[in-house]
Amino acid sequence: xxxxxxxxxxxxAVFYSYIAFVDLNFMTRxxxxxxxxxxxxxxxxxxxxxxxxxxxxxxxxxxSDDYLGYWRDAIVIIGMALVYAVLLRVLGGYLATIAFLMMxxxxxxxxxxxxxxxxxxxxxxxxxxxxxxxxxxxxxxxxIALPI
Amino acid sequence: MDIFAxxxxxxxxxxxxxxxxxxxxGAMVGMIVGVIPGFGPSAGLAILxxxxxxxxxxxxxxxxxxxxxxxxxxxxxxxxxxNTPGESATVASTFxxxxxxxxxxxxxxxxMQAAASFVGGxxxxxxxxxxAPLFSQVSRSFGPPEYFLLATMGMLTLIVMIGANWKLGLxxxxxxxxxxxxxxxxxTGQGRYTFGSAELIxxxxxxxxxxxxxxxxxLYYAFYKGLHKTGTGAIVQYDKERRFWPxxxxxxxxxxxxxRGSILGFFVGVIPGAGATIASLMSYSLERxxxxxxxKFGKGEMAGLVAPETANNAASSGAMIPLLTLGIPGSASxxxxxxxxxxxxxRPGPLFMEQNPELAWGLIASMYLGNMALLAISIFAIPxxxxxxxxPYRILAPTVVVICTLGCFSVNASFIETYLMxxxxxxxxxxxxxxxxxxxxxxxxxxxxxxxxxxRQTLTISRGSFGIFLERPASVWIIIVTFVLLAIVPxxxxxxxxxxxxxxxxxxx
Numbered sequence: 001x002x003x004x005x006x007x008x009x010x011x012x013a014v015f016y017s018y019i020a021f022v023d024l025n026f027m028t029r030x031x032x033x034x035x036x037x038x039x040x041x042x043x044x045x046x047x048x049x050x051x052x053x054x055x056x057x058x059x060x061x062x063x064s065d066d067y068l069g070y071w072r073d074a075i076v077i078i079g080m081a082l083v084y085a086v087l088l089r090v091l092g093g094y095l096a097t098i099a100f101l102m103m104x105x106x107x108x109x110x111x112x113x114x115x116x117x118x119x120x121x122x123x124x125x126x127x128x129x130x131x132x133x134x135x136x137x138x139x140x141x142x143x144i145a146l147p148i
Numbered sequence: 149m150d151i152f153a154x155x156x157x158x159x160x161x162x163x164x165x166x167x168x169x170x171x172x173x174g175a176m177v178g179m180i181v182g183v184i185p186g187f188g189p190s191a192g193l194a195i196l197x198x199x200x201x202x203x204x205x206x207x208x209x210x211x212x213x214x215x216x217x218x219x220x221x222x223x224x225x226x227x228x229x230x231n232t233p234g235e236s237a238t239v240a241s242t243f244x245x246x247x248x249x250x251x252x253x254x255x256x257x258x259x260m261q262a263a264a265s266f267v268g269g270x271x272x273x274x275x276x277x278x279x280a281p282l283f284s285q286v287s288r289s290f291g292p293p294e295y296f297l298l299a300t301m302g303m304l305t306l307i308v309m310i311g312a313n314w315k316l317g318l319x320x321x322x323x324x325x326x327x328x329x330x331x332x333x334x335x336t337g338q339g340r341y342t343f344g345s346a347e348l349i350x351x352x353x354x355x356x357x358x359x360x361x362x363x364x365x366x367l368y369y370a371f372y373k374g375l376h377k378t379g380t381g382a383i384v385q386y387d388k389e390r391r392f393w394p395x396x397x398x399x400x401x402x403x404x405x406x407x408r409g410s411i412l413g414f415f416v417g418v419i420p421g422a423g424a425t426i427a428s429l430m431s432y433s434l435e436r437x438x439x440x441x442x443x444k445f446g447k448g449e450m451a452g453l454v455a456p457e458t459a460n461n462a463a464s465s466g467a468m469i470p471l472l473t474l475g476i477p478g479s480a481s482x483x484x485x486x487x488x489x490x491x492x493x494x495r496p497g498p499l500f501m502e503q504n505p506e507l508a509w510g511l512i513a514s515m516y517l518g519n520m521a522l523l524a525i526s527i528f529a530i531p532x533x534x535x536x537x538x539x540p541y542r543i544l545a546p547t548v549v550v551i552c553t554l555g556c557f558s559v560n561a562s563f564i565e566t567y568l569m570x571x572x573x574x575x576x577x578x579x580x581x582x583x584x585x586x587x588x589x590x591x592x593x594x595x596x597x598x599x600x601x602x603x604r605q606t607l608t609i610s611r612g613s614f615g616i617f618l619e620r621p622a623s624v625w626i627i628i629v630t631f632v633l634l635a636i637v638p639x640x641x642x643x644x645x646x647x648x649x650x651x652x653x654x655x656x657x
Contacts, residue, residue, distance in 0.1 A: 002582040009319065016326055019341060028336055032608050035333035035340050038600040042329065046322045053315045074372040078574060081364065081549050085570045088553070089563060097550050104546035108376060123547055131558055135202045138561035139554060 003057050010050035017043030080104050092142025097124035151277055158509025162517060167207045171514055174211035175521045176529075178218020183226055183533050184544065185375060188235035189219035189464070190587070191366055193484040194358035195548070197491075198555040205492040206507055210514040212488050216481055217269055217464045217518065220424065221526045224261045224457060225533050229254060237424035237460040240432040244445060244452030251448045254385070255392035260450055261457045262526035263394075264406060268458035269519040271410035272417070272465025276472075276512055280501060283473035287498040290474075292605035293616055297626040298420070298476045299599040304630065305421025306479075306588055308637045313583045320585040324592025327352045328600070335604060347564045354487045354593060356556050356569035361586040362480070363552040364569065365576015367545055372581065376541045394450075402454040405435055413459030417466025419633060420478030424460040424467075431459030465515065472496050472508060476595070480587035483594040 020043045024036030080103055087096035098120050105116035131137040162171070181192030192215050200208035223234030228245035241261065248257040290298075303321055310317035330341040331351030342348040370376070409431040416427035435455035436445045445452045470476045475497035477483040489496050494504060501508040556569045576586050610616035617623045 005578055005582050006319075009323070013322075013326075016341070024338070024340060032335070033604045035336050035338045037604070039326070039329050039340065042322050042325045046319060046326065049315055049319050049322065053319065056315070069372040070374045070377070071372065073374070073376065074368050074577065077371045077545065077549075078368055078577070080546075081553075081570060081573065084549065084553065085567060088557075088566065093554055093557070097554070101546050101550065104549070105543065108542035108546065109540070119543065123550060127550055127554055130199070131554055135199060135558070137198065137201060137558035140557050140561075140563070140566070 003054060006050050006054050006057065010047060010054070013043055013046035013050055017047060076107060077104070080107070088140045088142070090143050093140035094124055094128055095142065096140070097127070151281065154281075154505060154509045155277060155513055157505065158511070158513030159516075161206060161506050161510035162210065162514040166204075167210055167510075167514070168517070170203065170207040170211040171214050171518055172521055172525075174214030175218040175518055175525055178215035179222030179225075179522070179525060179529075179533065180536055181215065182219035182222025182224075182234045182238075183536050185226060185232050185234055185370070185541075187366060187548075188223070188237070188362075188481070189216045190358070190480040190484055190590070191362035192216075192219055193481055193488070194355065195363050195552055195555055197355060197358075197484065197488055198558045200488070201491075201559065205494065206510050208492070209488065209507065209511055210518075212485060213468075213511055213515060214518045214521075216485060217461065217515065218522055220269075220461045220464050221262065221265045221522045222533065224265070225258065225526075225530070226537055228257045228261065228453075229534065230537060237428050237463075238456070239425070240428040240456035240460075241453055243432060243456075244447075244449050247446065247448035248450065248453060252391065253448065256394040256398060256450075257453055258530055259392070259527055260394050260398055260402070260454055262523055264402070264409070264454040264457035265461045265526065266519050266523040267406045268410045268413055268461030269465060269522070270516065271407075271458075272414050272462040273512060273515040273519065275414050275462075276465055276468055276515070280469055280473055280508075280512070283469055284498050284501050287474050289622055290498060291620075292602040292609065293620055293623045294626055295474075295476075296599055296602035296606055297617065297623055297630065298470075298474055299595040299602065301626060301630040301633065302420035302470075302476055302478055303588070303592060303595060303599075305419060305633050305637055306585075306591060307421075308634055309421055309423075309426065310585055310588070313585075316583050317585045317588050320579065320588040321592040324589040325596040325599075327357065327589075328593050328596025334601070347562070351597075352568070352593070353560070353565055354590075355559055356565040357572045357593060358480075358484055358487070358590055359552050359556050360569040360572025361576035361579070361590060363548065364573025365580060365586060367548055368573060368577035369580040370541065371545070372577070376545060378541070398450050402451050405451045405454045406458045408434060408438075409455045409458030410462040413462030414466040416459070417463030418469050418478075419637075420470050420476060421633075421637075423479045424463040427463035427466075428456035428460040431455040461519075468515075472500060472511075473498060475500070475598075477591060480590045483591050486594055 016039065020036050020039035024039055025034035026036050026040065028034045080100065084096060084100035087099055091099065101120035101123055102116065105119060109116055128139065132139050177196060178192060181187050193212055196215060200211060219235065220237060223238035224241045224245065226232045226234045227238045227241040228249050231242050231246040233239045233242055245257055245261065307314050307317040307321060330348055332339055332349055339349065412431050412434060413427040416430060417424065432452060432455050435451050436442045439445065439451060467478050467482050470478050471482045471486060475495060477486045486496060494507065552569065553566060557566045579586050606616060617627065
């Protein structure tokens, strides 16, 4: 599974290098090092190292003893976090946080509805009180505006 | 005498009621961050950095520093009571900490780890007090070539530390460097990788990346490892009334251990890229090799707990030296601290202590107070931390996601940065999963622009000749030190690994 990740990185490195060589100058008109100098070195080094790492991986393919972790659970929490990211824009920080916590706790902390409800209300209130009131920090406004 | 006058001035700055409150809050939060498995000081600092934005810079830096070294105190509590290190720097503390607790000596082990952390932290601050002004003086002669070499040294040491996966570490660092090139080129004003986006003109912001990689990435990885499935049933109970305090022989038998651990830890901490984890493992290894009863190590020997504890705390102090005097962070945690300094328009470096004496000495003085506060907190608030350990990860995790998200948004009120944090979280998860190094990426993201600027200035001065690196005595010395470190670090690492392997073998048998 490391190989697809390395291939994706290498694709990004190729794109990065392409821009470094096409759009960015190696030297300035005054003969100083230009904005493309560092990116070109980084890009080429990245491509070379990715190829080396991929070859290493291909040579030592013995993935039978790979640890199979809780993939499903990791994907579920990542998915819920992404839903939270979308909800933030629509509902604003406070409501989105309540919705996210209710969703996450219902999935992760099953069978404890009262506790989950209480936590889903208390945590956002506490965090909002800290950021919005005590620290006077910016909180995400939603398309649905709330008077808090 | 100057040092005492400066320190007294620092104390007068640090001892204001509001700063003391921030310091205590930071120490407490640091300990809580240390207690939560999977979260180290870098995650704690990155997540809580936005909280400090509305604060006065001195109070904020004091609080962040307290979170940084407080995490070292907290991480050991789970090592002793649960056999689960709160973070990598407290792995060595499980070797004898947990056997001590199982032998009915959890109370003395907890008190001794607090005392050892205090000694390590305080000796570390004393050495900072003495050595930081000297380092500042030496580094005043440094120019762009030396800064480029120092940044390279920090990155190379960190990558060599990664060991067998060094190629993946180097790729991680290059990704960090690449991200560091996004934005307007300061010398020519040309946009690089901005793709016409106004949000990218100023470059990729460090905080969303750090919060994403260390906060969310670690959390997703903890889910993958099944941390949310594990209960806290295995937690060792301790007797609060009887057999809580260490015996006189515990103090006497470990007094030299504390001295050795503190000094070794501090100097390992000063080396950019080495850090608290290697310091704690080395100190454990050293203590076992000088002990008259090495066979007792791994079975509940107090020196086996005290050695890594003094070392990891002294190392976290030692890592402040390159940060304050050179402006070069040696670890991911100090990179986040550097970002905090930069946010307040403060540029650590050779002139930092001279130009910002109140802040620099206030910070150093606060570290003395912080260590005292942490000693008291880590002994008298043990029941509170045991309660925190008992909070199931399945409840803690969504709360951490919320704090990361709202904290990240609060920095610049930017949805783009918040989404960048979520993306960095996913990348961080895959990096941890496949053996890459998020720490190298973050460090490179901070050091990259600095290294690029220094290299371009260097080559402008030398008219394109790399020979300048061999013409300046300071540069030559840095090159020699770098080569020495690159030769020594794998040996140190092997020593540390030897200690880990030895203990694993013992545990197996």
